[in-house]
Amino acid sequence: MAGDATQSYGRPTTPSKDRGLPSALGWTILSTAVPGLAHLRAGRRGLGFFLLTCFLLLVAGIAALAWWALAGDGLLELRRIALEEPQLVLGAGIALLVGALVWVGIIVHSFLVIRPRRLRWPGAALSVVVVAALCVGVAVPAGAAASYAYAQYELVNSLFGDPEDAEFAWGGSPNPWGEQERVNVLLLGGDAGSNRYGVRPDTTIVASIDLRTGNTVLLQIPRNLENVRFPPGSPLAEQFPYGFDQIFNEIYQFVADNPQTASTEARAADDPAAATLKEVVGYLLDLEIDYYAMVDMQGFVELIDAMGGVRITIEEPIVYGRYNEGLLEAGTRTLTGEEAMWYSRARTYSDDYTRMGRQGCVIQAVVEQAEPADLLLRFQELASVARSRVATDVPRNHVDDLLGLSETVRGGEMTTVQFTPPQIEPWAADWLKIRLMTHTALEESGATEAASDTGAEPAEQAEPSREPSAPAEPETGTEPEPAASPSSAGRQQGDGPGELGALCP
Template identity: 45%
Template structure:
């Protein structure tokens, strides 16, 4: 009999987890029981409606409520824990034998902790997310360009263009070299996106007329060799050169990002809205946190100053370090193959990021992101960029890489680059009607972002 009563008590407490108030009704606390059950049904009904009608827009708006969500999750953790304990108490466990009291107490205590943990973890993850977002995305200064406008976050534009950069700054390196340079041009209505890739070794870079860099280099970016065969006047050095010469900008410092945005925009003939820079070497930590990436390596990739390392050909799971060497090695290769391999790594990362793994390593990954990520995207724009990212995920993403033989890096045809950019963007609006009508050869290749990456 005592065993049955103990089992029944545990059963009623467990039922209270999914139907709050059940134990109280059983114990005769009818007003409390009905109040708990009624309140729970109302909240559950509202939550069901929100979930049924939720979209990416709601997810974006939720980024403005992170503090409230954190507090709510913490309150729910305490409330559910207290509910289980009180349900146990009102069922009068004192009427059981001492052994029954100990067993039921331990079981119900474990149950209380179990139901509280998901809410506590949710509160922790949201708090970490807010700390990361607030660190990476700054509030725009008064009067600054780029924040959302009332009624139309895109200020009447049909496209937004984000400069995506991979750099390699660190304590053991001087300055920032932007070795990976791409622009994501996204249609704000459909999400159709063109990824425009520029080689790091583009020479004689032209700057916007009237800009400080154009006044300094009216005939293109050209510097003396700092040692025989070594050039620092290529596209990847524009950021660092601007940072190193604040006198060109009236003494203003840290002008590298804005200068590179204006330069890339001028080269392509489009407006660059924002930039996002990722420390490529720090990115290896993100890959390791995800458990590595499965990549198909088409041939042995040799790396190291003396060719002492190799990423063997074949399909395998690569560590963060090996994935980065695969993406960055120039030994026995060139910058254009390297650009292709970098796209393969980023595509694999997007495809293979497992939600369960991301959650299990969330705090670690967020801490890494705060150190390796830099951007000028205004914090208020995140609300609108989240639904746009959702559109991009389900839209067509093509790639146009300005590499030889399409474009000569030593003597770039700037007008052709602008014409091809305009065509790529125009074709992405109506992808089913894409035509290659430009007469100069070779013809541009508008390809899927994962083309040439091999089967995984």
């Protein structure tokens, strides 16, 4: 009897009796799913019960977490944690890797304690293959999940700024922006490239989003706008009292080359030139710009490719390229990143204003076609592009709220206002009309934007328009461009906003 007890509760180096290989492999597979079973079968009851208890506690914890996540706002809270506390995500990834290594060790040890005493080489080879396959089946998913966690950690830390002191508490209000009615995001498309000096935003769009309805107005500023006025009292206004002596898209690089021309607030930002553009555009439109996001041409190409392309209807063939060597055929199809870039930038046989209309169509198509499930599957690629190609001043603790807002935007209406001929002449802009068109569009979108905090009155901005001969001539010698046909894709008709759903084919 004593011998039996020792055999049952002791720690023999080999199983008490010679089991067949199929039985050993079967118990190893079962122990992979439920750790401890092979040890119990082999007589290692102490270790077996310990492993089984740990496994059941882990399952209970996962079940409780799943119930919490699915029963209420748990999934939203987990998303918030992932965006605002990247170190916790990284810690979870590391814990997952450690857990996977422990699990692999349990699989190997399970086979060792249950294996037959005599194992010839064909059986040994089969055992190695089966055990290795089980280990890989556990390690690969865990490694992939840990890789996602690290990508999330890197993305949040490198792209988004440090958290700001929030003006609101999570879950405390249906409107996380407090009393604001709209959120205004400055979208910049830079032309940076290996064969170009500096950055000149050829695309400047303010996306003004109604927080209640998700209706979005795209306020599109032409790159060749001249004699741009600066906020009163700013260093740029003192240097250029009659307006900037270059075209609008040169402002960014001018400030980057001359940082002393940025305001005190802008100089404190990570990118003083981009912060200055927020101030300038906000003054121009009489809006408060909340955030900016900038992507260069190659980044745009890579982002569209990472999304799997964007489906666009092209009404007429579009010629593109330095030597007109490219052609986008008419028709409806999914454009690659390179094709989408040329669709947005090409102006051969057209002009800046035609491509501005197409840019609005691309934005609308991306918003409509970016399915969250697809983006999640492509997360690694999207995160890699965003880290290296996108710049923004969105603070980390606002990202989750913007993601939630993006879901509202998909259900809203998107309209466009373009400050281009015949509504606005870039070489002799009516500054008051620009502000009037802006606020009219916002009112029609469903809410009135509160006055900006700049302290400037629209009438002061409008003074130069009453005396168009007063500003100095721009040094660039820009010639007026012909107005695009109102029937061009994405082009508004008249002074009022145009609905992109109707303007884009």
